[in-house]
Amino acid sequence: MKIGYLGPKGTFSFQVAKKYYKSAELVEFNTILEVIIGLKNEEIDEAVVPIENSIQGGVTETIDAIIENDGIFVNKEIKMKINQNLLANKKYKLNEIKELYSHPQAIAQCRKYIDQNLKNAKIIKVSSTAFAAKEITQKDYCACIANISCLEEYGLQLLGKNIQDNDFNTTKFWILSKREINNGNKMSLIFSTKHKPGALYQVLGVFNKNQINLTKIESRPAKTKLGEYIFLVDLDINENINKVMQELNNECNYLKVLGRYEEI
Numbered sequence: 001m002k003i004g005y006l007g008p009k010g011t012f013s014f015q016v017a018k019k020y021y022k023s024a025e026l027v028e029f030n031t032i033l034e035v036i037i038g039l040k041n042e043e044i045d046e047a048v049v050p051i052e053n054s055i056q057g058g059v060t061e062t063i064d065a066i067i068e069n070d071g072i073f074v075n076k077e078i079k080m081k082i083n084q085n086l087l088a089n090k091k092y093k094l095n096e097i098k099e100l101y102s103h104p105q106a107i108a109q110c111r112k113y114i115d116q117n118l119k120n121a122k123i124i125k126v127s128s129t130a131f132a133a134k135e136i137t138q139k140d141y142c143a144c145i146a147n148i149s150c151l152e153e154y155g156l157q158l159l160g161k162n163i164q165d166n167d168f169n170t171t172k173f174w175i176l177s178k179r180e181i182n183n184g185n186k187m188s189l190i191f192s193t194k195h196k197p198g199a200l201y202q203v204l205g206v207f208n209k210n211q212i213n214l215t216k217i218e219s220r221p222a223k224t225k226l227g228e229y230i231f232l233v234d235l236d237i238n239e240n241i242n243k244v245m246q247e248l249n250n251e252c253n254y255l256k257v258l259g260r261y262e263e264i
Contacts, residue, residue: 004044010130010150017048036065047176054170074259076175086160088143101132102145113163184262192254210240
């Protein structure tokens with residue numbers, strides 16, 4: 001079995017893939033979109049992608065890629081506690097750091113630390129935390145924010161441990177495949193509303209009257225025209241779910257189930 005993840009080695013996606021898939025072949029991609037395209041084109045059997053962070057919210061690159069590519073389903077949900085670390089190729093003083101490399105979400109998760117300790121550093125955003133670690137191995141007076149596993153993976157030095165602004169920093173990952181397992185107590189779906197007053201209110205009312213607990217709702221531009229949106233919803237399933245789906249089909253302009261699954 002081949003499992004795709006956002007590379008290179010040392011990313012949090014790599015950690016999840018390595019922990020969940022003990023004997024599979026892990027295949028790295030440069031971007032989340034490339035991971036999902038690789039799954040769609042059957043270059044890999046399953047994919048590990050980040051979908052939401054407790055501090056920064058939804059991972060828009062993942063959400064957009066799933067919306068834009070049909071035939072991709074959520075099979076499992078995995079949560080991981082995220083600890084960010086400041087790494088460099090030598091033991092520099094913090095005021096000596098001239099450039100700081102990392103993924104935009106990692107930078108946002110450590111904003112207070114950066115503002116207080118790395119005032120002289122130019123921030124350079126890259127595709128992943130592990131790519132940042134790989135990038136600075138030969139760069140003097142540069143540092144990165146990355147997973148602690150990158151310390152050994154790329155032969156770096158630890159300048160700061162657990163530098164995230166919030167210790168309750170958790171990321172939710174989805175296991176994706178081209179098969180729909182339809183098993184579990186969670187469901188994710190995307191929908192767009194009809195173009196009439198109160199359309200979103202009526203859709204949300206379907207969940208309310210059937211006592212469906214929404215654990216997440218997020219909007220993304222439909223990319224058709226200004227003011228049109230697609231909504232992503234996560235929910236807890238109860239005995240009314242079949243009735244809910246029938247009513248949603250009547251209320252929504254577009255409706256797609258991304259998967260029924262469980263957290264592991």
